[in-house]
Amino acid sequence: MNYEKIKSIVLTVLVCISVFLTFNLWTYSPSYDTINSDGAYDVSVGEKLKDNELNTHLIKPFKLFYHGRDKTVGTTNQTEMDKVTEQLGKWSLFEIKNVSDEYSFQEINTLIQSEDKFELVFPDIVPLSVFSQGLNLEEKNVSTASFNRIIIDLNNVNRETGSIFFITVSDDKEEKAVYESQVSLASLDTFKRNFVQRALYNSVYREYIKQPINDRKTIFLPKDPEDYVSYYYYTELSSLEEYKQALFSDPNSVNMGSVDDLVTFMDVSSILTVDKNHNTFSFVNPSEEKDDGSSPAMLVQKSMEFVNDHGGWTDDYQLFSISPYENKIVYRLFLQNHPVFNDNGMAEVSQTWGQNGINKYNRPYFKLDFSFKDTAEVLLPSGSSVIYALNQVDGIDLDYVEDIAVGYKMTRDPNESRKLNFEPSWYYKYDGNWMRLSVDDKEGL
Template identity: 30%
Template sequence: MTYENIKTFILTILVATSALLTWNLWTYQPNYETMEQTNTVQEVAIAAKKDVSKIVRPDTLLFHHGSNQHYGTVSPSEIEKTIKEISRWNFTDFENITTQVDGIPSFVHNEGKAVIVYPDSIPIELYKTVIKVDDKDLTNFQFDRIVIDVEEPQKEDGIVYFVSLDSQQVFRSHVPASFIQSFKNKFFKYSPEYKEYFSYEASNSRTLFFPAHDTKMARYQYLSKELDSEKYKNALFSDPSVVQKNYQPSEEEYNDNVSLLRVNFDKNTLRYVKLAAGNNPTIQSTDLLKKSIDFINEHAGWTDNYQFAEMNELNHRVTFRLYDSSGYPVFSDDPKISEIRQVWGQNEEYLRSNFQLGLRTESTDVSLSSGESVIKYLEKLEGFDSKNLEDVALGYKMVKDPQTMFVRLEPSWFYRYEGEWKSISLDETGGMNNGLE
């Protein structure tokens, strides 16, 4: 083999090797391990999320057995059983019969009526997540009473009314008659949980009901548990990494130039404000309440037993109030540390206490006067006009000791007058003092 032949052979091998390596490089696919998908921002949960049925709840049940035989309860267990029962029903054929009703209070509280009382008006569109509504043509309306007629004879259909005392409207719906009969047999009868109530006609449009006899309630004392401000910062700000933290006397402040979170340790409040663009929008009542529930559920902010209490559509404000384990509402002076308030609009606001109830350290019984005594007391107040009396209720006044971690829940009578809840002072025996707080 000549020298030229050897060079040609070696060159051919090199070219072939280069082509093979190039082809392998182009077609090579490495076998990487699949990485699990992860969220870049972890969801922050303060407590637990809650369904609408656990937040939008009745606070009283009334059974009218006769003209002067009224029984009622605020027992959470009895309310839970009743709502569980009617959530099985199928409500159909809704009809506005307001013009057919002569005197809504007497209509609602006639003999043979079971009345489920809610603290404020609820959009039926939202409550369709709690009960079954089969009516494609249903117009959205609000109600604060569900009235079950257990006496009206029906061959196939039973009658259930959805009533709004605020707007003075009555909607009639139909359910299978067997459900009404079952309800009458299981619920519409005397139970130790139910107390005798008496009626008070505050105005032509409103009749109120209260316990007819003295009521024994417990006075509680709890240790409070301070909420973690950092968790709320991470939950409420869209990008917590850019939030600046500042210390003020008795305050912590978090700011990202768009939103502000201020925790006041003297007032025991947590206030979050977000500046929103645009004018104050019109928000439908259905969206207003649902939006507020969704907002708190996003960070699972139901640290205690908060329930829907009030909705002010004009001011775009929704209030959730703390309830004790016996079903009584809890009130407080300014600041409203027994409430969660959500305001929507140009400036969105979220206001609540910066603590939750912890270990109970004390419990003593107190006897409170009858509802009839409360009415007599109110009627003697200077300038009192029963037409402006919207509600009267037993409940608790929350008092936070500024020097310690203790929180007291003091039993008291409360009344709502011209849109504002006020408490009636009690002496040590549970009797009424002469002044109002």
């Protein structure tokens, strides 16, 4: 083989190698690991609830009455109310229909309070479409229905089926809604055997008396005074860093500043303001303008899921108030079956929603850790004494009193920042706001 042939072969090989390398360079795609931006800041402050258990954990009645032949008995014991709602969830409810036009306001009161009725009272309106996730409700088209009372009617003489009523009566008596659902008599008979005797003879129930608040409204309050226990709890602070990771879209771009007991975290669109004195924070996203209003069902569902996404249900919080027109919702801390109140926002999780996301989010960033034996009993007066005390308060128009209940006043111990005091007291709902009623110097009876 001569020199020219060798040179031609070498040149051909080099050309082929060049073409091969050029092709690989053009078509090369590096094998990068996929980065999941959604999961990069998927943090959990506390334990997350299962999606199908959110409504049963967060939407509960806070009063239960049985209206018998000779008297009304009631309880605020959460275990007892859970037993009733558990039975309700096992029944097959069918033929639900809107019968609001068949009842006047007076007839609704008679329906609720007449003989052989169990009455479950909720703090505010509840969307039936959300609550029905825990019911065997055959008709699912209840998107606009809501209620603040459930009535189990045990008076079923000469009837083929029984009735369960979902009722809304506004405090100003301008709105009413009655939805009636059918249930088998066998289910109601079993319930009657199991619960009527408990209501009449179990110690967790006590007698309630109908008390007139004004010419248009009456309310059931305890007949006799009762002892309640004051509690003392230590708290455990949650991680502010985890809340920052959960609430900001890009936590790495957040700047921090502090002045005295106030700490701020800020990016280009949101600000998180921390009050270290009360262990609360306020997250505001001004770019998410407040919406003109949304359906109660949508507001409840997205508010439950938003907090649960970062494990924010750190204590026993329950749905307590909802304002669809303001797109605002409040979940209140409950202790020993009673709502907790605090003037500095330490006992509630509140949210205001915009068109596409959260606009404001206020809450404490601590959870109750453990209680200790340094407790004391407090004697709260009877319902009639409460009505008497209300009448003695200057500036109160009883037409604006919407509800009355026992609650706990939460205060921080002045000598120990981690220690919280919970003192039982009577509270009344006045023009949409819950106020503490001091009866120490107004007993009078």
